[in-house]
Amino acid sequence: MFDTHPIQDNDQPLQLPPQGRQTWLVTGASAGIGLAVCQILHAAGHDVTGFGRRQAQDLPAGFPDIAYHTADLATSQGCDLLAERAPRRLDRALLNAGLGHYRPLCRETPQAINDVLAVNLLAPIMAAHGLFGALQAGQGVLGLVGSVAYRGAAGMPVYAASKAGLDGFGRSLRSEWQGRVDVRVIHPGPTATGMAMRAGLTSPLAQRMMLPVDAVAAGVIAAMQGQGRMRQRISFGALLRHKITGRAA
Amino acid sequence: MRALITGGSDGLGAAVVRQLTQAGAQIWIIDKSAPQTNPSLRFLPCDLAQPDDIASLPAKVQQAGPFDLVVMSAGINAVGPFEAMPLTTIRNLHAINCAAPILLAQHLLAQDMIAAGGRLIFIASVSHFTGYPGASVYAGGKDALVAFARSLRRPLWADQRITVQVATPGPMRTAHAARYAPPGSTGRGRACPDRIARAILRSKRRAVIVPGVAARMMALFGRLFPVQATQAMRKTLYERLP
Numbered sequence: 139m140f141d142t143h144p145i146q147d148n149d150q151p152l153q154l155p156p157q158g159r160q161t162w163l164v165t166g167a168s169a170g171i172g173l174a175v176c177q178i179l180h181a182a183g184h185d186v187t188g189f190g191r192r193q194a195q196d197l198p199a200g201f202p203d204i205a206y207h208t209a210d211l212a213t214s215q216g217c218d219l220l221a222e223r224a225p226r227r228l229d230r231a232l233l234n235a236g237l238g239h240y241r242p243l244c245r246e247t248p249q250a251i252n253d254v255l256a257v258n259l260l261a262p263i264m265a266a267h268g269l270f271g272a273l274q275a276g277q278g279v280l281g282l283v284g285s286v287a288y289r290g291a292a293g294m295p296v297y298a299a300s301k302a303g304l305d306g307f308g309r310s311l312r313s314e315w316q317g318r319v320d321v322r323v324i325h326p327g328p329t330a331t332g333m334a335m336r337a338g339l340t341s342p343l344a345q346r347m348m349l350p351v352d353a354v355a356a357g358v359i360a361a362m363q364g365q366g367r368m369r370q371r372i373s374f375g376a377l378l379r380h381k382i383t384g385r386a387a
Numbered sequence: 388m389r390a391l392i393t394g395g396s397d398g399l400g401a402a403v404v405r406q407l408t409q410a411g412a413q414i415w416i417i418d419k420s421a422p423q424t425n426p427s428l429r430f431l432p433c434d435l436a437q438p439d440d441i442a443s444l445p446a447k448v449q450q451a452g453p454f455d456l457v458v459m460s461a462g463i464n465a466v467g468p469f470e471a472m473p474l475t476t477i478r479n480l481h482a483i484n485c486a487a488p489i490l491l492a493q494h495l496l497a498q499d500m501i502a503a504g505g506r507l508i509f510i511a512s513v514s515h516f517t518g519y520p521g522a523s524v525y526a527g528g529k530d531a532l533v534a535f536a537r538s539l540r541r542p543l544w545a546d547q548r549i550t551v552q553v554a555t556p557g558p559m560r561t562a563h564a565a566r567y568a569p570p571g572s573t574g575r576g577r578a579c580p581d582r583i584a585r586a587i588l589r590s591k592r593r594a595v596i597v598p599g600v601a602a603r604m605m606a607l608f609g610r611l612f613p614v615q616a617t618q619a620m621r622k623t624l625y626e627r628l629p
């Protein structure tokens with residue numbers, strides 16, 4: 139299911155990054171933070187393979203000229219497909235696909251609970267399992283995209299649980315894989331994407347409190363480079379510090 | 388008092404049941420196999436790895452409820468290098484430890500099966516404070532429960548006067564712990580599950596209950612020195628795996 143966008147001249151990489159060309163895998167590449175990450179990486183000359191739930195013909199207009207595969211990560215077949223279509227050697231894998239609803243438990247349904255836990259927690263675990271060989275071959279970095287809600291959030295208990303699960307999994311896996319694959323958990327604050335809108339955060343105040351998606355994407359990429367701590371938050375403060383010091387959160 | 392205990396046939400769940408029996412509670416147990424010790428206990432067989440099985444539970448206990456106490460103690464573990472863990476094991480860990488208590492809580496609350504003034508207690512693990520290399524999927528599932536309980540606590544108290552708590556016990560002298568300890572471990576330093584059960588039931592207010600001296604020391608170490616605590620867990624558990 140390769141996407142065949144015509145290669146445009148202005149789509150050509152402008153410059154190779156100082157560390158050289160890296161091979162990336164990004165899930166949730168079709169929208170929001172993942173899309174912005176892919177755009178930045180492609181423009182910087184990296185080799186990117188993206189995954190999303192939607193079909194290639196439904197990708198947004200600004201989608202970069204990268205390999206794209208459709209896989210529904212709520213299903214075990216989708217998780218298998220990801221492992222099959224992934225490059226054999228990876229420098230970076232960013233497991234970013236996710237969904238969530240801003241609502242109390244009494245308004246949740248069993249189906250929605252299963253989906254959120256499957257996509258946000260089980261799928262990254264399965265993907266980490268399937269990508270271990272490729273990441274080890276590249277002495278790579280595995281990035282798990284969590285959320286600042288991982289410490290608990292009264293308005294979104296199931297989402298918070300899924301992101302806390304990811305955080306706890308990443309913490310222990312980082313220790314297991316030390317010296318082989320570098321595992322990091324990246325927790326963005328509220329970001330102005332379709333997710334936040336769908337989650338119900340539409341009030342003008344909520345809008346103003348939201349981080350711009352391009353800045354968050356740049357922060358996520360920075361958090362995947364160099365020496366990094368296990369847990370990295372992307373907030374207004376962290377973005378500002380990054381601007382000033384050039385270091386990730 | 389009416390109490391519903393998942394995983395009540397074995398381990399910590401069974402210890403909770405023993406404590407409650409002494410206190411004269413009416414007890415319903417949800418588990419895969421029936422309790423060995425006291426056949427007079429009301430027992431509902433359920434495979435918590437199956438969402439449909441979970442969905443059918445509230446109807447079966449409709450007459451019994453609402454409950455004054457619900458303890459989600461059912462859980463499994465599997466240790467070993469993550470990349471070598473069979474995918475079915477990973478799926479089961481996720482389904483039973485993480486998804487099942489969340490789904491069951493949603494079903495019970497949606498059908499008003501937890502009484503006003505009642506308690507809902509999740510059982511997580513002291514690995515919340517230390518990490519657990521060699522059981523990364525288990526550790527993740529348990530952390531999910533901690534965050535879930537924290538998230539529910541305020542709204543459920545405000546709306547229904549239900550107290551939500553999560554307990555993070557350390558190693559106990561249960562069949563579960565013995566099975567997953569590194570080879571050659573003597574089992575010394577493991578807490579007696581009855582004491583841990585008592586500590587949990589006695590602690591009526593705390594959001595996060597850290598029961599037992601050993602768990603409290605591990606939690607303190609993990610809070611002060613998170614990186615070193617995970618490293619220490621790696622040394623004592625992961626590096627001694629067969």
Ligand SMILES: NC(=O)c1ccc[n+]([C@@H]2O[C@H](COP(=O)([O-])OP(=O)(O)OC[C@H]3O[C@@H](n4cnc5c(N)ncnc54)[C@H](OP(=O)(O)O)[C@@H]3O)[C@@H](O)[C@H]2O)c1
Nearest residue numbers: 166168169170171190191192211235236285328329331333
């Ligand atoms: N936005 C925020 O405020 C915020 C804050 C903290 C953390 N995060 C996290 O950041 C990550 C990206 O969020 P976002 O704001 O960029 O969300 P978004 O705009 O809604 O994009 C979500 C991405 O995940 C993919 N996805 C969703 N369900 C999927 C499934 N079942 N199978 C495969 N892919 C699936 C979507 O694919 P399709 O579009 O093709 O369906 C899309 O590419 C998520 O993990 C989210 O939890 C977001």
